[in-house]
Amino acid sequence: MKFARLYFTPMDISLVIPLYNEAESLPELCAWIKRVLDAQGYSYEIILVDDGSNDNSWAVIQSLKNDIPEISGIRFRRNYGKSAALNVGFEAAQGDVVITMDADLQDSPDEIPVLFQRIKEENLDVISGWKKKRYDPLTKTIPTKLFNAVTRKMSGIHNLHDFNCGLKAYKNEVVKSIEVYGEMHRYIPVLAKWAGFTQIAEQVVEHRARKYGTTKFGFSRFVNGFLDLLSIFFVGKFAKRPMHFFGTMGMLSFLGGLAITIWLIVDKLTDISKGLAYRNVTDQPLFYIALVAIIVGFQLFLTGFIAELVSRNAPERNHYHIGDKV
Numbered sequence: 001m002k003f004a005r006l007y008f009t010p011m012d013i014s015l016v017i018p019l020y021n022e023a024e025s026l027p028e029l030c031a032w033i034k035r036v037l038d039a040q041g042y043s044y045e046i047i048l049v050d051d052g053s054n055d056n057s058w059a060v061i062q063s064l065k066n067d068i069p070e071i072s073g074i075r076f077r078r079n080y081g082k083s084a085a086l087n088v089g090f091e092a093a094q095g096d097v098v099i100t101m102d103a104d105l106q107d108s109p110d111e112i113p114v115l116f117q118r119i120k121e122e123n124l125d126v127i128s129g130w131k132k133k134r135y136d137p138l139t140k141t142i143p144t145k146l147f148n149a150v151t152r153k154m155s156g157i158h159n160l161h162d163f164n165c166g167l168k169a170y171k172n173e174v175v176k177s178i179e180v181y182g183e184m185h186r187y188i189p190v191l192a193k194w195a196g197f198t199q200i201a202e203q204v205v206e207h208r209a210r211k212y213g214t215t216k217f218g219f220s221r222f223v224n225g226f227l228d229l230l231s232i233f234f235v236g237k238f239a240k241r242p243m244h245f246f247g248t249m250g251m252l253s254f255l256g257g258l259a260i261t262i263w264l265i266v267d268k269l270t271d272i273s274k275g276l277a278y279r280n281v282t283d284q285p286l287f288y289i290a291l292v293a294i295i296v297g298f299q300l301f302l303t304g305f306i307a308e309l310v311s312r313n314a315p316e317r318n319h320y321h322i323g324d325k326v
Ligand code: UDP
Pocket: 018, 019, 020, 021, 022, 051, 079, 080, 081, 082, 085, 101, 102, 103, 104, 106, 166, 214, 215, 216, 217
């Protein structure tokens, strides 16, 4: 990877911009980016990933490329989602610093130089934007607060207020080490942290009201977002050793059930031996609870075994993120 990059002229910034039906915004956005970056004298590329738009976004990209040679366009045949678009953009990015932003002009290109300089000067891995003052409806801002609080708690990244901000900057190495799929774009800082990139900071950014078009995510973003959070944690923690999770749970459940059953039997036998009145084991509700615990425990155990077999077959089972070598 590093070797291949020697052949490219070094480039400061790759902008990765996923877009779905944003034709009206694109000319303004690209002109603005060009204005800001040319003024700073950076070398850069603008990677526009058209996520299967069905307006004329792609035609607009093609015509923009004639005026702005730094633009490169990638087009999906159908709509795969923002995460997929980012992932493809990340694969293509050559710049030292990779900056993502939304195409709807809600993020301001004026923030780019600050993000770039902070990554360079503070030697950061990730800077996440924080839309401190938002121009979104309340139905979005309130669940977002809750979502961020949960993510902070679960990820242990306590210094971020706004995980889902589209405007973020990364060291090139970070985006090459992570894989964004499903709706994981909300958790890229978490993915980066799991991959061993811990220098994560935040930058307050300006947020603007959407000028053209409408939002592409409905209320389902919160449900899906939460489920994705669970998968991230499970995969991050246990993907390489599923038996440790399922085996522990299964064993606890199985042993608990077994202990209760044995106790019920012993209790009955001692009552008999003392000549006391006794209850049949099968007459006691506790016995059925114990039975369920044994069955569930056994199934969890089997799930662990099967998951272990699956992960043994995963091609990336021995894929680790190596930071440095001497
Ligand atoms: N987007 C995308 N694919 C999708 C949905 C959205 O590439 O399936 C892009 C969209 O064009 C925009 C960015 O992702 O550039 C953020 O989307 P949006 O502005 O609708 O989200 P919001 O600002 O409401 O969170």
